[in-house]
Amino acid sequence: MVLRLFLLTTLILSSSAFARSKKSVRSIYLKTAQKQFKKRQYKKSIKTLDRIYDINNPRKLPTSVVQILAINFFKIKRYNSSSKYFHIVISRRYRKKHQQILYSLNNGGLDDIEAPKQLLRIYYRLGQIYYYNYSKTQNTAYFRASEKFFKICEEKEHLDDNATEYLDSLSAKRAFVAKKEFVWKWFASAGSINWQEKLILQDSTTGDQTKLLSNARALCIGGGFRYTNAYHGFEVHGCGFSGSAKVSASNPTLYAQDGVAVTGLLLDSGYTIMSPYEKASFTISLPLFYRDGDYAQPKNYQILGKGQLSAGALIKGRLELPIVDFVVSVGNLGWTNIFMMEASYTF
Amino acid sequence: MRFILILTLLLPSVALSYPNFIGKGYQACLTCHYNPFGNGALNDYGRAVSANVIADRLFVSKSTTDEKLGERSGFLFFTPKQKWFRPSLDYRGMQFDQDIDQEEPNKKFIHMQMEASVTLKFGEADKYIATFTHGIVPDNSARPIDSTEKEELQFSREHYVGWRPVPSIGIYAGKMDKVFGIRVPDHNAFSKKYTNLHQYSSSTGVMFHWGKEKFDLGLQNFSGVGHKEKKESEQTQGVTGKFEYNLFGQSRTGVSYLAEIDVNDNHKSMYALHTKIGVGNGSSLMLEVGDVNNTPNGGDTKTSRYYFLQTHVVLKRGLYFLTTFENYQPDTNENLEYYTVAPGIQYFPWQRFEFRAEIVNFRTFNDDTTTPVPQDSWHYIGQIHLWF
Numbered sequence: 192m193v194l195r196l197f198l199l200t201t202l203i204l205s206s207s208a209f210a211r212s213k214k215s216v217r218s219i220y221l222k223t224a225q226k227q228f229k230k231r232q233y234k235k236s237i238k239t240l241d242r243i244y245d246i247n248n249p250r251k252l253p254t255s256v257v258q259i260l261a262i263n264f265f266k267i268k269r270y271n272s273s274s275k276y277f278h279i280v281i282s283r284r285y286r287k288k289h290q291q292i293l294y295s296l297n298n299g300g301l302d303d304i305e306a307p308k309q310l311l312r313i314y315y316r317l318g319q320i321y322y323y324n325y326s327k328t329q330n331t332a333y334f335r336a337s338e339k340f341f342k343i344c345e346e347k348e349h350l351d352d353n354a355t356e357y358l359d360s361l362s363a364k365r366a367f368v369a370k371k372e373f374v375w376k377w378f379a380s381a382g383s384i385n386w387q388e389k390l391i392l393q394d395s396t397t398g399d400q401t402k403l404l405s406n407a408r409a410l411c412i413g414g415g416f417r418y419t420n421a422y423h424g425f426e427v428h429g430c431g432f433s434g435s436a437k438v439s440a441s442n443p444t445l446y447a448q449d450g451v452a453v454t455g456l457l458l459d460s461g462y463t464i465m466s467p468y469e470k471a472s473f474t475i476s477l478p479l480f481y482r483d484g485d486y487a488q489p490k491n492y493q494i495l496g497k498g499q500l501s502a503g504a505l506i507k508g509r510l511e512l513p514i515v516d517f518v519v520s521v522g523n524l525g526w527t528n529i530f531m532m533e534a535s536y537t538f
Numbered sequence: 539m540r541f542i543l544i545l546t547l548l549l550p551s552v553a554l555s556y557p558n559f560i561g562k563g564y565q566a567c568l569t570c571h572y573n574p575f576g577n578g579a580l581n582d583y584g585r586a587v588s589a590n591v592i593a594d595r596l597f598v599s600k601s602t603t604d605e606k607l608g609e610r611s612g613f614l615f616f617t618p619k620q621k622w623f624r625p626s627l628d629y630r631g632m633q634f635d636q637d638i639d640q641e642e643p644n645k646k647f648i649h650m651q652m653e654a655s656v657t658l659k660f661g662e663a664d665k666y667i668a669t670f671t672h673g674i675v676p677d678n679s680a681r682p683i684d685s686t687e688k689e690e691l692q693f694s695r696e697h698y699v700g701w702r703p704v705p706s707i708g709i710y711a712g713k714m715d716k717v718f719g720i721r722v723p724d725h726n727a728f729s730k731k732y733t734n735l736h737q738y739s740s741s742t743g744v745m746f747h748w749g750k751e752k753f754d755l756g757l758q759n760f761s762g763v764g765h766k767e768k769k770e771s772e773q774t775q776g777v778t779g780k781f782e783y784n785l786f787g788q789s790r791t792g793v794s795y796l797a798e799i800d801v802n803d804n805h806k807s808m809y810a811l812h813t814k815i816g817v818g819n820g821s822s823l824m825l826e827v828g829d830v831n832n833t834p835n836g837g838d839t840k841t842s843r844y845y846f847l848q849t850h851v852v853l854k855r856g857l858y859f860l861t862t863f864e865n866y867q868p869d870t871n872e873n874l875e876y877y878t879v880a881p882g883i884q885y886f887p888w889q890r891f892e893f894r895a896e897i898v899n900f901r902t903f904n905d906d907t908t909t910p911v912p913q914d915s916w917h918y919i920g921q922i923h924l925w926f
Contacts, residue, residue: 387913404911404913406903406911437903437904437907438911440910443908447908450905464853466851468821469818470817470821473853506859506881508861509851511817511818512815513786519863521881521899530899
């Protein structure tokens with residue numbers, strides 16, 4: 192019995208001594224890590240802590256260790272780890288204050304709320320972390336997070352000049368990102384189109400051919416879409432048209448007709464260059480142009496080319512006016528030239 | 539005949555004012571010109587703007603700031619040493635290749651404009667000005683319409699004095715361009731050609747200008763009788779007026795009216811609706827639609843109608859893609875229409891230099907089945923403009 196008591200006492204005393212010795216060892220390691228941090232030996236500092244703590248399990252780490260890990264990871268640009276540790280520090284030490292600050296920020300301002308200096312330092316670091324993440328990924332969530340933390344710093348006058356610079360830079364980056372973002376835009380269009388084309392009047396019996404010229408004008412209604420960012424993109428446009436034409440031979444007594452009904456379809460798609468000075472663009476496209484005319488055929492004659500399909504090149508200028516866009520198009524399709532003026536409404 | 543018609547329809551002429559710069563926010567001509575309705579010599583601000591906003595910086599080193607360019611925008615690259623004396627020189631030449639789709643195009647180079655100007659200005663905000671512009675038309679150059687003269691022509695393009703008692707009001711007297719419509723540089727445009735407002739139409743008279751931030755009003759009487767550069771039918775006297783208002787954003791919309799009588803008692807009256815709209819920061823749309831009523835002495839009135847539409851899309855600083863659509867109906871009672879479309883580029887690589895190249899299509903619409911459908915004609919027009 193005495194022996195049992197002796198052994199038990201020895202065990203208790205030795206485990207207590209072991210615990211005390213472990214605590215003091217950790218304290219030594221922590222101080223070493225802090226010294227290494229001060230000497231800017233961030234990686235060494237992390238390694239030192241890793242020897243004595245399971246740093247991958249931050250829930251079991253003391254807050255002082257988490258804090259030094261957060262700042263070390265920040266310094267070696269492991270921002271995601273740094274962010275994780277900073278948030279643990281906030282949740283342990285400043286949970287309530289943090290919630291109050293965020294609530295106040297979203298509800299009018301931070302004038303009436305005090306923010307601990309240490310918390311503001313963490314906010315500033317987090318603002319920087321999300322700033323770098325946003326710069327790298329262009330993820331809007333990072334933009335919002337960074338903006339939030341820098342706004343707090345700005346309002347609470349903690350490194351506020353720097354925070355303002357970061358906020359300006361964020362806005363500029365966001366504008367740049369927005370410019371690079373491709374957007375679909377659908378539009379409806381209506382306008383006038385006119386063109387000249389060549390037809391052949393052929394004598395059915397002799398096969399003799401006479402060149403005819405036709406000038407046509409029509410109303411063209413359609414639409415399309417654009418997929419562009421602030422710099423370039425592409426556009427697809429189509430419209431159906433109906434109008435009238437005058438056709439004649441060089442000697443109109445041989446053949447001439449006015450008011451010929453013409454219908455058809457114009458499809459074009461091409462590359463768009465956006466004006467660097469906004470609200471205007473220039474497009475080079477490849478059109479397909481089909482038209483069909485109800486040309487009268489004299490007895491024993493036939494008209495070749497009543498229905499024709501042409502392809503070529505089209506250039507367009509688009510001006511984005513307050514309500515509608517104004518689009519001018521000039522195209523050469525082999526022998527045929529088309530000119531268009533359209534109003535275009537973007538949905 | 540067709541050659542002459544096309545030539546007279548297409549030949550461009552002096553290009554001195556650029557209303558499309560409404561796209562840069564310049565709604566009032568007086569901002570850049572001594573003349574409150576544009577054209578003629580540039581004032582100091584206009585010269586600086588052309589250097590540091592309008593023109594590209596081709597071959598200009600990065601160390602040269604826009605401000606520096608503005609400072610060097612004076613006559614012959616100098617910063618003016620005094621406030622009252624402003625000389626300038628202008629030259630414009632044009633390569634005109636007619637019927638480029640034919641095997642043997644008709645090509646010619648034309649000296650369109652050779653001018654020397656002097657502006658004297660005194661008082662605060664150029665309260666008093668006097669401008670003199672002497673023009674030379676070489677013998678191989680664009681001549682007044684229908685002229686058979688082969689000798690060099692020298693004439694005063696403009697000479698006038700101006701007084702602005704208050705900044706918003708100005709009174710000008712002397713030989714000036716007539717106040718009407720949009721004063722585009724293309725004096726051969728239908729809106730200039732058939733309204734008698736081309737390069738030889740400046741006339742002697744008095745002009746009143748009232749301009750505020752939102753509007754410009756101009757009233758003018760004129761007489762071109764006796765001017766040697768004009769043919770007889772263009773030696774007219776009359777009155778004209780123009781009102782422009784800023785309805786929205788960067789825009790000016792207005793109306794013009796002109797009535798004149800020539801030395802043979804032929805009457806002409808005309809009116810136009812016009813608008814110029816700035817788009818983004820540099821692009822623009824300009825539209826002018828007008829009717830011209832010609833009443834020959836003792837004859838019936840014939841009304842002709844035109845429209846002029848021009849778009850500028852700025853592609854980079856100083857570089858524009860421009861497209862001009864024009865339509866002219868010589869008699870509104872008939873269905874004959876001339877139609878031109880001219881896509882092209884306009885480039886100001888640096889201040890004092892402009893290059894412009896256009897392909898012009900000329901098309902005729904006529905529903906008269908006794909006349910044939912004329913084949914489209916294609917032309918190339920390349921222009922250079924130097925000013926010092």
